[in-house]
Structures are given as C-alpha cells and as structure tokens.
Amino acid sequence: MASTQSEVRALLDRREEACRAKDIDRLMALYSPNIVYFDCVPPLQGFIGSDAVRRNFLRWFDEYEGPIGLQTRDLNIAMSEDVAFAYMLHLDKGNIHFSKAGLEEAWIRSTVCCQRSSDGWSITHEHISWPFEFNREGGNVVMSLDPDIVDQEDVQQDR
Numbered sequence: 105m106a107s108t109q110s111e112v113r114a115l116l117d118r119r120e121e122a123c124r125a126k127d128i129d130r131l132m133a134l135y136s137p138n139i140v141y142f143d144c145v146p147p148l149q150g151f152i153g154s155d156a157v158r159r160n161f162l163r164w165f166d167e168y169e170g171p172i173g174l175q176t177r178d179l180n181i182a183m184s185e186d187v188a189f190a191y192m193l194h195l196d197k198g199n200i201h202f203s204k205a206g207l208e209e210a211w212i213r214s215t216v217c218c219q220r221s222s223d224g225w226s227i228t229h230e231h232i233s234w235p236f237e238f239n240r241e242g243g244n245v246v247m248s249l250d251p252d253i254v255d256q257e258d259v260q261q262d263r
Contacts, residue, residue: 112181112188112218115225119216124172126165132158135227136219142231144212173197173209186220210234 115134122131132154141157142150151160165172175195182189196202197209217229 188218
C-alpha cells in the first residue's frame with residue numbers, strides 16, 4: 105500500500121508542476137479521456153471529457169501573466185489497489201482576477217479521484233471549490249485560510 109500511495113502522490117505532484125508551468129500537454133496526460141471536472145466556474149454540470157477539460161485549463165492559464173503560483177497543503181490520500189482519492193487545499197497566487205478584487209492569493213479546495221489501469225494511474229474526476237458563507241445579505245465566497253474570517257456561530261444564526 106505504501107508503494108501505491110507513493111504512486112498517487114507522484115501523480116499529484118506532476119499535476120501541480122504541470123499547472124505551475126502551464127504545460128497543457130503534460131497536464132492533460134495525467135487525466136483519463138473520460139474525465140469529469142467540476143470547477144469553481146460554470147457550467148454546473150462540469151467539464152466532461154478531455155477536450156472540454158483542456159479548454160477549461162487553457163482558460164485558467166490565461167488568467168496568469170506568468171507562472172501559476174500553486175502550493176498544496178493538508179494532502180490526504182485514501183486508496184485501494186486500483187482506486188484512490190485525495191483531498192487537499194491549494195494556495196493559488198498570481199491570478200489577474202484576484203488582483204482586481206484586491207487579493208494577492210486565494211485558498212481553494214480540491215478533491216481528486218484516480219484509477220489505476222494497465223497504463224498506470226490517471227485522474228478520472230476532479231472537484232475544485234471555495235466555501236460559500238451564507239448570510240442575510242446573500243453570501244460571500246471564503247478565500248482565506250484564516251479561521252477568524254468565518255465565525256461558524258454567526259453563520260448558524262444567520263440561517
């Protein structure tokens with residue numbers, strides 16, 4: 105099992121490196137042709153298949169003037185012999201939309217599902233999200249790791 109975990113961790117490391125470098129071919133080589141990718145952006149049904157996911161990644165790459173600042177934190181991997189899933193936090197820096205909103209960086213959540221075939225491990229599903237804090241005014245996306253930003257007691261009272 106330790107070997108399997110090392111293989112999945114290596115796949116996720118290659119994913120992060122390819123994202124940072126905006127290397128679309130290297131990145132897409134990690135994904136299953138039947139990938140289903142749920143992103144923070146529409147459509148609600150996600151991006152289905154390699155072509156749609158490739159277009160979405162290229163759109164995302166264009167939101168950075170240079171390399172993508174991406175760091176992984178709190179990685180957890182659960183697996184069996186041929187199936188694995190991982191969840192983690194990513195610190196994302198350099199996105200032009202963040203700077204327009206007065207932010208230097210934002211934390212996002214990521215869940216990645218992987219499957220092993222005769223060709224090795226590939227990513228079959230990915231889900232990227234930000235927590236959404238509901239309040240009386242509607243709501244806010246929470247992009248900070250600071251636990252003081254969201255007071256869970258206040259969130260419960262506002263519902």
